[in-house]
Amino acid sequence: MSLLSALSIVCGLMLHVCFSADYTRYTVPRKTVPLQNEQKLFREEGIFNYSTMLMREDLGVMLLGAREAIYALDINNISLRKAAVYWRVTEEKQRECMYKGKQAEVECRNYIRTLHTLNDTTMYVCGTNAFSPTCDYLTFANGQLRLEGKQEEGKGKCPFDPFQRYSSLMVGSDLYSATSINFLGSEPVVLRSSNLALRTEFKSSWLSEPNFVYMDFVGESFDSPDGDDDKVYMFFSENAMEYDFYSKVAVSRVARVCKGDMGGQRTLQRKWTSFLKARLDCSFPEPSLPPIVQDVFLLKHKDWRKSVFYAVFTPQSSLSQVSAVCAYSMSAIRDIFNEGKFKTPVAVETSHVKWVMYTGEVPVPRPGACINNTVRKMGMNRSLDLPDKTLQFIRDRPLMDEAVRPLTGGPLLVKNGALLTRIVVDSVLALDGQRYNVMFIGTENGYIQKAVNYAEEMFIIEEIQLYENPEPISILRLSSSKGQLYAGSEFGAVQMPVSNCSRYETCVDCILARDPYCAWDFSTEQCSSVNSLSSSSKAVIQSLKEGDVSQCPQPDPVAAVDFALIPGNNIQLSCQLHSNLAQVRWRFSEQTLHSNHKYYIYSGGLLILSASKSDAGLYTCDSVERINGRTYNRTVAVYHLQLYSGPAVGDGPTPG
């Protein structure tokens, strides 16, 4: 009985901890894929913080920014380094930084945080440079990476603090950046560095201790009937001004500015006249403090109105371990900014302020709007022409009254356990001619969750381990054309394909995986990538929404493995299920077994304790998986236990 007692001691103690919370409400990945041996990994000894990436498919490289190094890696295999350039802090800079109270070996280094394309061969790059942000030009030509050494001022373009969240974007030759503009990190700014530099007003109603996470460009001027302008959207969290609570509360925001903004003439001189923000709602099923946006991905559509922002949220309080993904339609965000009501501060009893819906008259042109045909007809062609009352209004009221609601009313995905950190989304054309949006979500313990929403049901196809040690994924990039995903962390960069259909060896496995990238090909008898199928392939099936395996051939019966029964010994029969969503069922002579004093059923198999003669016979291990309310059973292993009559032996033999 020693094995049982050992198991029960270990389990007993863990169960005590494990099952105090209820995990059943949360999405569980169907398959857990452990670290692969043939992984494409890049890291260099002594270099850390691989957290900035720039995809240059045109040059065949992925540019990777780390601490004091920039690499050009083969985009098809990032473990192949094509070039590298190092940008170290000078001793003087490091000393200065140290004198100001920062840690020499950690903070007073140069962390590459900005990498943008300027033209065919040139990139713009910024680093924290020992709390003295600096930018430079980087060329990749003739297989060489070269820094031009221009040492431009990086204040406002790149954070001082290497660990502060930050976002930036290059539009043409204009750099949009959202960060802190001072050493202490106390002066947040959304800045456009261009011939006509623009920035946010330094007012807590504009930005209050923000954490910027994402920025993207939407070409709304394209085909616009009302002559609208292009816009830059940004996502961040900040202290709520609209709530009144017993402690500070953070909220998530989306904000936008117009590309053509030139600031005001008298009011809002060299400041955005088009900075508008709204709360992002992603309510959990449970009451909680507002969840905090951590990363966003814009899934672009040809018609920009149909583009969708996917956002990852984590709890504001570390008491909770529940993350979520919410999706927002471009048009819902646009409607709130273009047509929504504003919030306005109201003084209460001299010392308090309450933000309520503004119900008074809104000036014309509408505050915060871009210059469009209607405004031009009024004789105003630039934001410089806007009247003071429009500008004063928006200066004091940048917050919209209404929050942006998720596309689906609530979270697309709610997950307990390791927090989600980053997201990218791929739009996949499946055999049925439909597109499915597959989300790849990085976690704080180095996994990727690959998830898809089938008719309101969230399904995590796989969770894939990317790092040997549990380290947070700090950047995630997708090359949809290459079918590759690139992730970065403190200790290295990793590449993985968006799918690995060969993981599924049988037709049933392939169909139950419900992976839109994969289909079962009857001609080759393989689970193959939909992309790789020749157009002539007709004997190919997928069943994404239903997971219906009825078209698969009946699997061959599992051959029984003979197994010796030595009376008095403990016998271990192993059985590994193919899915985390399946339940195991053990049968002995058609009777279903349950854990008790005689049997111990665990995830890896069945233990028969102190076996006796009467235990001889046929044991069957079935996997029972529910898909869409239907149950699918299949036999995974069969053992034939036969009384052993040979000489005495030590430990009982164990198969598998």
Next chain:
Amino acid sequence: MSLLSALSIVCGLMLHVCFSADYTRYTVPRKTVPLQNEQKLFREEGIFNYSTMLMREDLGVMLLGAREAIYALDINNISLRKAAVYWRVTEEKQRECMYKGKQAEVECRNYIRTLHTLNDTTMYVCGTNAFSPTCDYLTFANGQLRLEGKQEEGKGKCPFDPFQRYSSLMVGSDLYSATSINFLGSEPVVLRSSNLALRTEFKSSWLSEPNFVYMDFVGESFDSPDGDDDKVYMFFSENAMEYDFYSKVAVSRVARVCKGDMGGQRTLQRKWTSFLKARLDCSFPEPSLPPIVQDVFLLKHKDWRKSVFYAVFTPQSSLSQVSAVCAYSMSAIRDIFNEGKFKTPVAVETSHVKWVMYTGEVPVPRPGACINNTVRKMGMNRSLDLPDKTLQFIRDRPLMDEAVRPLTGGPLLVKNGALLTRIVVDSVLALDGQRYNVMFIGTENGYIQKAVNYAEEMFIIEEIQLYENPEPISILRLSSSKGQLYAGSEFGAVQMPVSNCSRYETCVDCILARDPYCAWDFSTEQCSSVNSLSSSSKAVIQSLKEGDVSQCPQPDPVAAVDFALIPGNNIQLSCQLHSNLAQVRWRFSEQTLHSNHKYYIYSGGLLILSASKSDAGLYTCDSVERINGRTYNRTVAVYHLQLYSGPAVGDGPTPG
């Protein structure tokens, strides 16, 4: 290797779940005491919901109210039933209740919720009576329990809904109750049923969807220099009115009324003129929604000003599993009610209201104050004499501006895992002449946490399992004089002693337990209850704050157990530590062992995999426990592994 693989499969899967959260910040009980065989338990077949208790130490019984039954149990051993009386709903009542949409077999029954002492032999008892609350008189005489059958109206005295939280208190012959007064549970009330019945105003600023959890009496008139009145304090949670958030937020409150209150003459006629409430603060170290008060215990002091309320809080959101205990001094609560500022509602933009600190002039006499000498000197001897402006003020402003802060600034105890449900506190006189307040806290999985605070350090002496199945403890009572604790749940009532010193067998065990009830007696060589020591006992030690074992005799060296080593076998050496706070250390020939391919160290012992000749020798298992920054090592087991040269055997032998 089969054992290791089984262990690692089980552990691996669990660790994945278990160690995603960080449990180290939370208090861990030093000892886990599993269910005892000789437990004193009371339950009757077919009877459920043992949730009301009345201690009658004068009659030698504990009165226990359940669903449709009341028992008189021997207070020294509740498994001995002295009498019982059944109070079932009539078929007609049950039918009526069912017609109104309630579940016949669950809700339409009579749950005893109220049990109070009226005089030497008579109790007042109320039950939900199929959503038609009814009260009666109960006598215990000549070993018989008898209901008088008076069937008094129970509306407002007892809830309609058997599962709604509720609190009541008998003061003389006046019943104070806090519950809902209507079938729907939508009209909350704090009621005094007496010759002059008084109740709360039905206004959401007074009570907004409250959950009443506790009520107690404080005799503040005793020795009062300013002729103050006695008071009834009550604890509950309700919807916050002072916050403005994106969803409803509940807050915890303490409120009080004056015993002598008679209502107002015109304003607040037959309503409390002294109902004041304040927010209870028990801030977790993490940002979160306000935690919710679940139970309170008043640790009374001779000088009522030094009495302390102990309160259990659980999270508002089920996303979190972190409970806390906060303590509040009577005088802090009194100061806020007697001298604090009020909150006042301010209209904002017609449709909003914001509650802010009232800064205007406060009428005299002070609104909400009891009638005291100063007021009497003004010619007002009863609340009926109070002027309208005082009464109108308090009718509209029952909430104090300031929250009551915990005695120690923050929680006394923060615990992750199964939620805390109920609390009682015992003041224990230790050998050093000091009193220590020992908390007994029930949990939702049927355990009692026995905890004490030593110089700002929270220490959970033991967690004791009271129920075989994990069921929530719904009531907890203490008889300090008997040294007994009584707990109730859905399925039964259980009694346990406040301490069981004999659990600790050696001097070192006894001292390290740091239990103020227990001391090591050198004369008897036993860990004994401090109460049971004869006053002449001098050779007795305790070391509560330090856990210093230096006065204990050096323990005898642990005898080595001989153990046969059969090459190729797995060998399991067991070693059970005495404390959850201790780490295990295994040594082999003075080298410390670690888990690797050869050794597997788990909480129950050491596994040597596929042993070989060179593994022969001496193995020592040490317990390493940190107390107050000091480390205490002791050897728990020693094994002498010797090469076995006898005939071949099956499973390896296993000690312990």
